[in-house]
Amino acid sequence: LTLTFTLERGWLTxxxxxxxxxxxxxxxxxxxxxxxLLCVILVALVMARIVWEPRIVGDDVGRTPILNWLLWxxxxxxxxxxxxxxxxxxxxxxxxxxxxESAAITFTALTFMLQIRHFMNxxxxxxxxxxxxxxxxxVSTALAMTIGLERVRLRTNSIxxxxxxxxxxxxxxxxxxxxxxxxxxxxxTNEPVGRPFFNVxxxxxxxxxxxxxxxxxxxxxTRPALAYVIAAVAAIILALVYLTLEVRRIFHxxxxxxxxxxxxxxxxYSAVWLVFGVALLLAGIALKSQPARFAxxxxxxxxxxxxxxxxLAGVQGDHMVVVVAAV
Numbered sequence: 001l002t003l004t005f006t007l008e009r010g011w012l013t014x015x016x017x018x019x020x021x022x023x024x025x026x027x028x029x030x031x032x033x034x035x036x037l038l039c040v041i042l043v044a045l046v047m048a049r050i051v052w053e054p055r056i057v058g059d060d061v062g063r064t065p066i067l068n069w070l071l072w073x074x075x076x077x078x079x080x081x082x083x084x085x086x087x088x089x090x091x092x093x094x095x096x097x098x099x100x101e102s103a104a105i106t107f108t109a110l111t112f113m114l115q116i117r118h119f120m121n122x123x124x125x126x127x128x129x130x131x132x133x134x135x136x137x138x139v140s141t142a143l144a145m146t147i148g149l150e151r152v153r154l155r156t157n158s159i160x161x162x163x164x165x166x167x168x169x170x171x172x173x174x175x176x177x178x179x180x181x182x183x184x185x186x187x188x189t190n191e192p193v194g195r196p197f198f199n200v201x202x203x204x205x206x207x208x209x210x211x212x213x214x215x216x217x218x219x220x221x222t223r224p225a226l227a228y229v230i231a232a233v234a235a236i237i238l239a240l241v242y243l244t245l246e247v248r249r250i251f252h253x254x255x256x257x258x259x260x261x262x263x264x265x266x267x268x269y270s271a272v273w274l275v276f277g278v279a280l281l282l283a284g285i286a287l288k289s290q291p292a293r294f295a296x297x298x299x300x301x302x303x304x305x306x307x308x309x310x311x312l313a314g315v316q317g318d319h320m321v322v323v324v325a326a327v
Contacts, residue, residue, distance in 0.1 A: 003015045003016065003019075009056070009057050009058075010056040010057040010069055010072060010073050012049075013046055013049045013050070013056060013073055013077070014072055014073065014076050014077065016042050016045050016046050016049075017042070017046050017076060017077030017080040017081065018076070018080050019042055020039050020042050020043065020080050020081060020084035020100060021080050021083040021084040021087060023035050023038055023039050023042070023084075024036075024039055024083075024084040024085075024087035024088045024100070025087055027039070027087075027088065027091075028087050028088075028090055028091060031091060036088060036094070036096035036097075037096065039084060039088065039096050039099075039100055040095070040096050040099045040100070043081065043099055043100055043103045046077055046103070047103065047106075050073070050074070050110075054114070054125065055069070055070070055073075055125065056069050056070065056072075056073030056074075057069045057073070061118070061123065061125075062123065063122065063123035065115075065118070065119045066115060066119070068118065068123075070111065070114050070115055070118055070125075071111070071115070074107050074110050074111040074114060075107075075111045077103075077107050078104055078107035078108045078110075078111055081100050081101075081103045081104035081107060082104040082108075084100045084104075085097055085100040085101035085104050088100055089101075089156075089158075093158070098158075098159070098160050101158065101160045101161075102160055102164070105149070105160070105161075105164045108145070109142075109145060109168065112141045112145070113138060113141065116134060116137045116138055116141065117134070120133065120134040120137070121134075130184070131184065131191065131200070132180060132184040132185075132186060132189075132191060132193075132200050132201075132203070132204040133200040133203045133204065135175065135179050135180050135184050135204065136180055136200065136202075136203035136204035136205070136207065136208060137203055138175065139172050139175045139176045139179070139180060139208045140203070140207050140208050140211055142168050142169075142171055142172035142175065143169070143172045143176075143208060143211035143212060143215060144211060145168050146165050146168050146169040146172060146215055147211065147214060147215055147218060149161050149164050149165035149168065150165050150215070150218050150219075150222055151218075153165060153222075154222060169215065169231075172208075173212075173230070173231075173234055176208050176212065176234060176238055177234060177237065177238075180204045180205065180208070181237075181238075181241060184204070185245075186200075186201075186245065186256050186257065187245070187248070187256055187257055187258070187259070188257070189257065190255055190256075190257025190258070191257075192254040192255055193245070193249055193254055193256060194254060195254075196246075196249060196250055197246070199249065199254075201242055201245050201246055201249065202242075204242075205238050205239075205241050205242035205245065206238075206239070206242045208238050209235050209236075209238035209239040209242060210235075212231055212234050212235035212238060213231075213232070213235040213239075215231050215235075216228055216231035216232040216234075216235055217287070219231050220289075228291070229291050232289070232291040232292065232295070233291065233295065236280065236292075236295045236299075239276070240273070240276060240299065243272050243273070243276055244269060244272075244273075247265065247268050247269055247272055248261075248265070250268075251264070251265045251268070263311075266306075266310065266311050267311060269306070270303050270306055270307050270311055273299055273302065273303040273306075274299075274300065274303045276299060277296050277297075277299035277300040277303060278296070278300075280292050280293075280295050280296035280299060281293060281296035281297075281300075284296055
């Protein structure tokens with residue numbers, strides 16, 4: 001009540017969150033069940049507060065990247081909930097500790113997500129539009145969180161960490177393959193991608209592909225084979241999309257929308273895909289990964305089929321002999 005009478009808006013939200021590790025500490029020293037329940041109630045109050053106003057302080061959130069009210073309104077509660085959950089778990093893995101742990105993961109994800117949204121939209125988190133760069137950062141952050149939660153899960157064996165890793169990983173998978181792969185694909189949107197190599201394609205496809213490959217490697221030891229195969233295939237698809245769009249950027253400049261191509265561009269696609277297939281084969285042998293070897297065969301067969309069915313469709317005579325010999 002004192003905090004409610006004294007503080008307002010964002011400061012009250014932060015204060016309620018900071019009460020959680022304090023109550024958890026007292027509950028650890030004096031194990032009264034009511035104290036653990038109060039931690040859950042405080043978490044519910046903080047959650048209700050951000051649902052009512054996600055910006056915490058309304059229009060006063062600030063325009064400074066990172067160092068704004070989103071950091072205090074979400075980052076501080078996230079740290080408080082992580083600490084509170086760790087203290088509560090000392091005595092029991094019960095509803096209270098799992099609730100606070102779930103809130104810690106939620107607020108951590110919201111901190112990163114809203115900070116990216118704030119940074120990419122000049123402080124306006126309600127802006128109705130988005131971009132490939134923003135979606136790529138969101139997907140990469142979600143994949144990094146999934147990797148981190150997988151590592152924590154192996155140490156804590158917590159059902160909360162296990163479920164959170166699955167949920168965030170699935171969201172990242174759909175975001176990578178549907179949002180960046182189709183909805184915000186610059187071939188469809190004609191959004192300028194920037195410089196030849198250091199451009200938004202790195203954020204949208206290359207970095208997520210690397211993180212997805214790391215996750216697949218981790219899933220190989222920690223999850224069922226199906227999860228490992230899905231992550232590995234997704235990483236390969238993202239990498240292939242990145243290489244394809246990068247080739248298109250070289251031939252078409254920053255605006256790569258549309259589907260018009262030249263013969264030289266088509267030959268370059270085939271060459272890059274073939275090199276990628278060979279690289280996958282070598283990686284599969286080195287890592288003893290059967291999905292990587294199968295993917296290598298699929299990419300090589302796709303490339304060979306493209307060469308004979310499309311690239312050579314209009315080639316005759318000596319030119320065809322030279323191309324076939326090269327293949």
